[in-house]
Amino acid sequence: MREVAIIGVGMIDWGELWEKSLRQMWAEAALAALDDAGIDKVDLITVGCMSPGLFIGQEHIASLLADELGMAGVGATRTESACASGSLAFRAGFAEVASGLSDIVLVTGVEKMTDVDGGDATYTLGTAADREYEAFHGITFPGLYAMMAQVHMAHYGTTSRQLAAVSVKNHANGLLNPHAQYHLKITIDDVLNSTMVADPLHLFDCSPITDGAAAVVLAPLDKAKDLAGNRPVVKVTGSGLATDTIALANRKDLAKLHAVELAAERAYAMAGRTPQDIHVAEVHDCFTISEVMVTEALGFFEPGQGGPAAERGLTALNGKIPVNPSGGLKSKGHPVGATGVAQIAEITTQLRGEAGQRQVNGARIGLTQNMGGSGGSSTVHILEVV
Amino acid sequence: MREVAIIGVGMIDWGELWEKSLRQMWAEAALAALDDAGIDKVDLITVGCMSPGLFIGQEHIASLLADELGMAGVGATRTESACASGSLAFRAGFAEVASGLSDIVLVTGVEKMTDVDGGDATYTLGTAADREYEAFHGITFPGLYAMMAQVHMAHYGTTSRQLAAVSVKNHANGLLNPHAQYHLKITIDDVLNSTMVADPLHLFDCSPITDGAAAVVLAPLDKAKDLAGNRPVVKVTGSGLATDTIALANRKDLAKLHAVELAAERAYAMAGRTPQDIHVAEVHDCFTISEVMVTEALGFFEPGQGGPAAERGLTALNGKIPVNPSGGLKSKGHPVGATGVAQIAEITTQLRGEAGQRQVNGARIGLTQNMGGSGGSSTVHILEVV
Numbered sequence: 026m027r028e029v030a031i032i033g034v035g036m037i038d039w040g041e042l043w044e045k046s047l048r049q050m051w052a053e054a055a056l057a058a059l060d061d062a063g064i065d066k067v068d069l070i071t072v073g074c075m076s077p078g079l080f081i082g083q084e085h086i087a088s089l090l091a092d093e094l095g096m097a098g099v100g101a102t103r104t105e106s107a108c109a110s111g112s113l114a115f116r117a118g119f120a121e122v123a124s125g126l127s128d129i130v131l132v133t134g135v136e137k138m139t140d141v142d143g144g145d146a147t148y149t150l151g152t153a154a155d156r157e158y159e160a161f162h163g164i165t166f167p168g169l170y171a172m173m174a175q176v177h178m179a180h181y182g183t184t185s186r187q188l189a190a191v192s193v194k195n196h197a198n199g200l201l202n203p204h205a206q207y208h209l210k211i212t213i214d215d216v217l218n219s220t221m222v223a224d225p226l227h228l229f230d231c232s233p234i235t236d237g238a239a240a241v242v243l244a245p246l247d248k249a250k251d252l253a254g255n256r257p258v259v260k261v262t263g264s265g266l267a268t269d270t271i272a273l274a275n276r277k278d279l280a281k282l283h284a285v286e287l288a289a290e291r292a293y294a295m296a297g298r299t300p301q302d303i304h305v306a307e308v309h310d311c312f313t314i315s316e317v318m319v320t321e322a323l324g325f326f327e328p329g330q331g332g333p334a335a336e337r338g339l340t341a342l343n344g345k346i347p348v349n350p351s352g353g354l355k356s357k358g359h360p361v362g363a364t365g366v367a368q369i370a371e372i373t374t375q376l377r378g379e380a381g382q383r384q385v386n387g388a389r390i391g392l393t394q395n396m397g398g399s400g401g402s403s404t405v406h407i408l409e410v411v
Numbered sequence: 412m413r414e415v416a417i418i419g420v421g422m423i424d425w426g427e428l429w430e431k432s433l434r435q436m437w438a439e440a441a442l443a444a445l446d447d448a449g450i451d452k453v454d455l456i457t458v459g460c461m462s463p464g465l466f467i468g469q470e471h472i473a474s475l476l477a478d479e480l481g482m483a484g485v486g487a488t489r490t491e492s493a494c495a496s497g498s499l500a501f502r503a504g505f506a507e508v509a510s511g512l513s514d515i516v517l518v519t520g521v522e523k524m525t526d527v528d529g530g531d532a533t534y535t536l537g538t539a540a541d542r543e544y545e546a547f548h549g550i551t552f553p554g555l556y557a558m559m560a561q562v563h564m565a566h567y568g569t570t571s572r573q574l575a576a577v578s579v580k581n582h583a584n585g586l587l588n589p590h591a592q593y594h595l596k597i598t599i600d601d602v603l604n605s606t607m608v609a610d611p612l613h614l615f616d617c618s619p620i621t622d623g624a625a626a627v628v629l630a631p632l633d634k635a636k637d638l639a640g641n642r643p644v645v646k647v648t649g650s651g652l653a654t655d656t657i658a659l660a661n662r663k664d665l666a667k668l669h670a671v672e673l674a675a676e677r678a679y680a681m682a683g684r685t686p687q688d689i690h691v692a693e694v695h696d697c698f699t700i701s702e703v704m705v706t707e708a709l710g711f712f713e714p715g716q717g718g719p720a721a722e723r724g725l726t727a728l729n730g731k732i733p734v735n736p737s738g739g740l741k742s743k744g745h746p747v748g749a750t751g752v753a754q755i756a757e758i759t760t761q762l763r764g765e766a767g768q769r770q771v772n773g774a775r776i777g778l779t780q781n782m783g784g785s786g787g788s789s790t791v792h793i794l795e796v797v
Contacts, residue, residue: 026511046543069652078535079464083542085493088654088787092661098673100652101788102499105489107471113488117503124510125412126650149464156469157432264512266455266486268474275478284474287484401474402487 029122030249031259031408032242033062034370039237039358040206047081047137048093050238054363055094055133058240058370063252067242068127070094070101073114073134074362079149080141090133100127107153107397108311110134111239111365112404118243119261128245134366135238146234150361153398155272167231167312169273169399171223174314176279178225181329185225188313189216190335192229192355195310198342199352201383206235206358230313235358239367246411259376263298263407265291271401282315284403285322285394292392292405293324300324303346303407304388305375307368309396310353316340319394320348323405347385350375365395369406376410415508416635417645417794418628419448420756425623425744426592433467433523434479436624440749441480441519444626444756449638453628454513456480456487459500459520460748465535466527476519486513493539493783494697496520497625497751498790504629505647514631520752521624532620536747539784541658553617553698555659555785557609560700562665564611567715571611574699575602576722578615578741581696584728585738587769592621592744616699621744625753632797645762649684649793651677657787668701670789671708671780678778678791679710686710689732689793690774691761693754695782696739702726705780706734709791733771736761751781755792762796 035057037050045053051072059065072087083089087101104113111134118130138146151160154169177183193213199205216229249258267287270276276283293299300323308323310316317331325346326334334340340348351357351371354364372391374380389410396403421443423436431439437458445451458473469475473487490499497520504516524532537546540555563569579599585591602615635644653673656662662669679685686709694709696702703717711732712720720726726734737743737757740750758777760766775796782789 076464076470078462078538079470081542082534082538082546084462084465084491084535084538085540085657085784085787087492088783089541089657091654092656092787097654097656098669099654100674100677101492101654102502102652103491104503105470105491106473106487116488117490117506120503120506120510120512123512124506126506126509148468149470152464152468152470154471155475156467160468266488268477268483268485268487270478270483271471271475272478283484288486291486397474398471401471401478 026123027125028246029119029243029261030246031373032244032249032252033058034373035061035240036204036367036370037238038204039235039360041139042236043140047077047135048090050236051090051133051135052093054238054240055131058242062242064129067099067129067131069121070099070131071114071117072103073111073365074103074136075105075107075110076149076152081137106402108361109365109395109397109402109404110362112395115366115369115406116264116266116404119264122243122245130243131240132243132366133240134363136360136362137236138234138360139236158272158274167223167226170312170314171226172273173279174225177314177318180280183317183332185217186213187332187336188230189213191310191313191316192216194335194341195349195353195355198350198383199356202352202357205352205356206233207356226312232311232354232359235360237358237360237363239363239370241366241369241373257377257410259373259408260411261406262409263292263296265289265405268402269400271398273399282318282322282400284400285319285396288403288405289323292407296407298407302390303392304390305347305350305372305385306392307351307371308348308394310349310355311359323394342383342385350380350383350385368393368395372408376408412509413511414632415505415629415647416632417759418630418635418638419444420759421447421626422590422753422756423624424590425621425746427525428622429526433463433521434476436622437476437519437521438479440624440626441517444628448628450515453485453515453517455507456485456517457500457503458489459497459751460489460522461491461493461496462535462538467523492788494747495751495781495783495788495790496748498781501752501755501792502650502652502790505650508629508631516629517626518629518752519626520749522746522748523622524620524746525622544658544660553609553612556698556700557612558659559665560611563700563704566666569703569718571603572599573718573722574616575599577696577699577702578602580721580727581735581739581741584736584769585742588738588743591738591742592619593742612698618697618740618745621746623744623746623749625749625756627752627755627759643763643796645759645794646797647792648795649678649682651675651791654788655786657784659785668704668708668786670786671705674789674791675709678793682793684793688776689778690776691733691736691758691771692778693737693757694734694780696735696741697745709780728769728771736766736769736771754779754781758794762794
């Protein structure tokens with residue numbers, strides 16, 4: 026298998042971008058990544074996007090976006106796995122370069138969720154749940170994650186204060202990220218006193234609705250070394266994909282994310298790494314409980330210890346294993362198709378030592394974890410400075 | 412790059428399948444392909460599907476379907492490029508096996524288009540056009556292809572009778588395919604006397620709305636040889652992807668399909684083949700004019716000669732270059748996400764010499780061409796008996 030590296034990253038400021046369409050946001054991120062890589066030609070474009078059909082009445086967006094960039098002619102494809110769509114675009118690009126089918130791949134993610142025509146965000150996000158067994162009966166994602174939180178609390182004694190600590194930490198990190206949707210300093214009490222959305226999840230336990238895009242550029246390792254100049258070269262060393270039942274009712278244990286465990290196992294095996302080797306991680310905190318459960322599933326903490334670890338500051342920027350230095354989905358925002366690509370962009374930036382005020386010192390091995398729905402799919406990627 | 416072969420194909424009977432849901436249809440096709448391959452474990456599942464969000468209110472279907480097959484845990488991803496979604500699922504699986512990231516990949520395509528909840532098929536298919544510059548203003552796909560047909564007729568003298576010959580030929584082939592949606596013997600006059608949908612396209616110039624699924628299994632060539640027994644081994648020798656502007660207004664020449672030309676050029680170069688080497692082809696005849704234009708773009712005929720060639724029988728089962736022995740989209744049906752995978756299944760069946768009454772004699776090198784929207788994206792794959 027050909028070795029693959031990341032040669033460019035592009036982010037835009039995320040938020041409620043009323044003045045920007047999907048294609049405008051996307052082109053800005055794509056151009057930023059190409060500029061960062063110092064190239065102007067690619068062999069293939071992959072686009073992670075969950076539901077442009079429901080949000081803006083537009084499918085076939087990979088071709089549309091290639092044209093928007095003035096690159097009509099180039100191969101292009103879209104990937105979808107709900108909120109994990111972005112990391113599957115990354116995997117698709119990785120497989121293209123690793124196989125030799127493509128040399129340079131522009132990997133992108135995008136979602137336009139506000140100020141849209143037909144898009145009811147709650148309905149559209151609900152299509153990531155099992156339509157026949159969950160969504161049809163009125164379930165929404167805060168409700169699904171609240172059920173997992175209730176079981177986690179009953180099983181392990183996880184507390185609302187521990188969950189709130191995840192939110193406080195991620196908002197503190199987001200304050201240091203100019204691209205983040207929210208720049209808010211909040212306290213544990215702010216979280217606990219915010220509106221209850223689905224018991225035990227308060228408003229500040231939930232990630233927001235966001236417009237945004239992100240992009241990275243992949244190339245063979247040799248080419249990456251030629252282009253790097255004085256910057257560190259970041260190689261993709263592990264990639265794991267997994268699924269679980271979408272419907273929660275069919276799972277053995279609601280306090281565990283089996284797809285994350287499997288994806289991590291596969292990525293660690295491929296990279297020859299263990300959880301203890303990871304210096305920094307971006308994980309899928311669509312709700313505070315998900316960050317807790319994910320840090321357990323990744324092996325950073327024992328089952329039941331994710332909550333206490335967050336409360337003790339072990340996942341803070343200066344903690345034992347910094348998690349979500351970007352601010353995570355909670356503070357940076359969660360334009361669902363873009364999230365997985367933005368995680369790769371953040372870890373690459375960290376490994377290059379270019380993360381400014383939110384830089385994790387000495388980070389040379391990083392991990393990203395991106396999840397679809399209530400854990401029905403997950404990816405884990407491991408990136409390393411070579 | 413690791414060599415890749417097709418070790419199994421699975422088709423179901425296509426049509427208006429009121430008694431079957433998306434997951435039921437899909438599981439039947441997937442199980443048929445696994446059964447044909449003689450295996451019961453895969454490393455990854457790819458699913459081509461254009462718009463389950465708009466048709467049935469369900470995204471995240473790759474995970475859903477992995478679970479439906481009793482394979483929750485396995486990696487799974489969905490690809491989308493409008494009506495070319497299926498062949499992009501094939502390309503994704505090809506890249507996975509070629510890179511060594513996966514050994515066995517189940518490549519599938521599916522679309523549930525009739526008897527659906529929120530799905531207005533005309534609106535949903537319209538999302539493959541440019542929403543802001545075409546669909547919003549009321550354009551539909553028969554209208555887009557009718558404009559291309561008008562230009563082709565004005566430029567080359569292509570006639571309605573030549574277009575009708577494509578329909579008559581594909582329906583004649585479909586009569587020999589038990590999986591086809593329609594089993595109708597029709598005449599040139601039947602086509603010319605059928606309702607005008609968008610001048611010059613009559614009802615019998617248009618492919619139908621269809622429910623259906625298809626699947627193939629990919630493996631490394633060595634493994635394929637081990638499993639083949641006495642059956643011919645079918646290897647993937649060429650794969651080309653390309654895009655064009657989605658909006659027709661931005662194209663230089665409406666009488667040519669530039670994305671098809673580019674995808675073909677890339678696939679021929681990879682396989683070391685020319686149009687003259689191809690023994691049998693499945694191409695994207697969503698409308699009769701598209702088969703004419705595609706056979707020109709693939710280099711089977713000179714520009715403007717696609718219509719006369721169809722009328723002279725050069726693309727018939729016993730012609731110089733048999734096109735759409737399966738009956739094509741016109742007669743077999745066009746469940747958009749499934750079409751590209753079904754084309755691969757048909758060519759594999761032809762190259763194995765297992766196509767029964769519709770067998771093309773001596774076929775050892777075959778080609779598939781699958782197209783998104785009005786030619787905004789296209790793929791070309793070349794398969795060969797080794």
